[in-house]
Amino acid sequence: VSAVWPRIIAHADMDAFYASIEQHDAPELRGRPVLVGPRSLRGVVLTASYEARPFGVGSAMPMARARRLCPQAVVVPPRFERYKQVSAQLMRALADFSARVEPLSLDEAFVDMSGSSHIFGDARSIGARLKAAIREATGGLTASVGVSASKYVAKVASSFAKPDGLTVVPPDEVRAWLAPQPISRLWGAGPKTQARLAEMGFATIGDVAGADPARLTAALGRIGVRFHALSRGEDVREVAASRTAKSLSCERTLERDIDSREEIERQLRKAADGVGRRLRKNRLLAGGVRVKLKTSAFRVLTRQQSLPAETQSSEVLYGTAAALLAAFDERGPFRLVGVCAYDLCSAAESTQLDLDVGDGARSRRLDAALDAVARRFGPGAVQRGSDAIGQSGIVGDVNLDFLNDDG
Numbered sequence: 001v002s003a004v005w006p007r008i009i010a011h012a013d014m015d016a017f018y019a020s021i022e023q024h025d026a027p028e029l030r031g032r033p034v035l036v037g038p039r040s041l042r043g044v045v046l047t048a049s050y051e052a053r054p055f056g057v058g059s060a061m062p063m064a065r066a067r068r069l070c071p072q073a074v075v076v077p078p079r080f081e082r083y084k085q086v087s088a089q090l091m092r093a094l095a096d097f098s099a100r101v102e103p104l105s106l107d108e109a110f111v112d113m114s115g116s117s118h119i120f121g122d123a124r125s126i127g128a129r130l131k132a133a134i135r136e137a138t139g140g141l142t143a144s145v146g147v148s149a150s151k152y153v154a155k156v157a158s159s160f161a162k163p164d165g166l167t168v169v170p171p172d173e174v175r176a177w178l179a180p181q182p183i184s185r186l187w188g189a190g191p192k193t194q195a196r197l198a199e200m201g202f203a204t205i206g207d208v209a210g211a212d213p214a215r216l217t218a219a220l221g222r223i224g225v226r227f228h229a230l231s232r233g234e235d236v237r238e239v240a241a242s243r244t245a246k247s248l249s250c251e252r253t254l255e256r257d258i259d260s261r262e263e264i265e266r267q268l269r270k271a272a273d274g275v276g277r278r279l280r281k282n283r284l285l286a287g288g289v290r291v292k293l294k295t296s297a298f299r300v301l302t303r304q305q306s307l308p309a310e311t312q313s314s315e316v317l318y319g320t321a322a323a324l325l326a327a328f329d330e331r332g333p334f335r336l337v338g339v340c341a342y343d344l345c346s347a348a349e350s351t352q353l354d355l356d357v358g359d360g361a362r363s364r365r366l367d368a369a370l371d372a373v374a375r376r377f378g379p380g381a382v383q384r385g386s387d388a389i390g391q392s393g394i395v396g397d398v399n400l401d402f403l404n405d406d407g
C-alpha cells in the first residue's frame with residue numbers, strides 16, 4: 001500500500017451538521033425541511049437540511065429568501081452548546097484512529113492515517129471505519145469522508161458524494177480525478193479569483209493544471225503558482241496534530257485529605273491505570289510522566305520525569321509516578337492526586353511496540369485484560385490486587401476522561 005500511497009490522509013465532514021443534530025434530537029423534524037438560523041427574517045441560514053436543499057436553499061442565504069423559496073420549512077434557532085458537544089464526540093472518535101487529527105471547524109477534520117493500514121486496512125476500509133465510528137459516536141449522524149494522499153484532494157473528495165459519501169482517490173488517479181471538477185473546488189479561490197480564472201478561459205481544475213504557470217502568475221500573482229500546484233494535486237502540507245492530544249491526565253479529588261505514603265501510592269496507581277487505558281485506547285505513547293498533588297491548602301505541586309523509552313504501559317506510568325513522590329518536599333495532607341502523560345505521540349509512528357517478550361509482554365497482557373474489563377463494565381469495575389483495600393473515601397472516578405492540553 002505505502003509504495004503507491006506515500007501518505008494516507010482522510011477528511012471527514014459531517015453532513016448538514018446543525019440541521020442533522022436538530023433532526024436527531026427532535027424526531028418530529030426528521031424527513032422535513034429544516035433551516036437552522038434565527039427566526040428573524042434579517043439573519044441568514046446557517047444550515048439547511050437535505051430536505052430543504054431541492055428548493056434551492058443553502059447556507060449563508062438570507063432567511064427571508066430561504067423562507068420564500070421553502071415556506072414549509074421549520075426554522076430552528078441554533079444551539080451552539082449542543083453542536084459543540086457533538087463536535088467533541090466526533091473529534092474523540094477520530095482521535096481513536098490517529099494522534100494526528102486537525103479540526104478545521106466544529107464538524108470537519110483531517111486525520112493522518114499514514115502507517116496505519118496494517119491496523120485499519122486499505123484506504124477504502126479506513127474511510128469506511130471512520131464513517132462507522134463517527135456514526136456510532138454521534139448517535140447515528142453521518143459524515144462524508146474523502147481519502148487521498150494529500151489534504152487538498154482529501155477535502156475535495158469528501159465533498160464529492162455528500163451526504164454519507166465515501167470517496168477514495170488513489171495518488172496515481174489524482175490528476176485525472178481532479179481534472180473535470182469546477183474551479184470553485186480550487187482551495188482558496190474565492191469568487192473574485194474564480195471570476196478571473198473564468199475570464200482567462202478556465203472552467204475546470206484540469207484547465208488550470210494544463211496552463212502555463214507563468215500565465216497564472218502574471219494574472220494572479222504568486223498565488224497563481226499555488227493554484228497550479230493544487231490543480232495537479234500537489235499539496236505537501238502536513239496534518240497538524242490537535243493541541244488536545246499533547247498530554248492526557250487523570251486526577252481525583254479525594255473525599256478526605258490523605259498523607260500516608262501507601263494511600264498516595266494507591267491513588268497514583270488508579271490514576272496511572274486510567275491514563276494508561278486512555279493512551280492504549282487512543283493508540284498513543286507517552287514520553288514523560290507528571291505527578292500533580294494539591295495540598296489541603298489548595299497549593300498545586302507538580303514534578304515530572306521524561307521516560308527513557310515511550311510507553312503506554314500502566315505499570316511503567318505508575319512506577320515513574322511513584323518514584324517521583326520522592327521529589328516532593330511537601331508531605332501532605334493532599335486533597336488531590338493526579339498523573340499526567342505528556343509528550344504524546346502516535347503508537348503507529350513508534351517502533352517500540354514490537355518487543356513482545358519478557359516483562360513488557362506480561363504487563364501488556366495485564367493491561368489488555370484490564371482494558372477489556374473496563375470496556376465491558378466501566379472503569380470503576382477494575383482494581384488491581386493492591387487497590388482492593390481502603391476504598392472508602394474515594395469520590396469515584398472523577399475526571400477519568402479528562403483530556404487536557406497543559407503540556
Ligand SMILES: [Mg+2]
Binds near residue numbers: 013014015016107108
Ligand atoms: Mg459539514
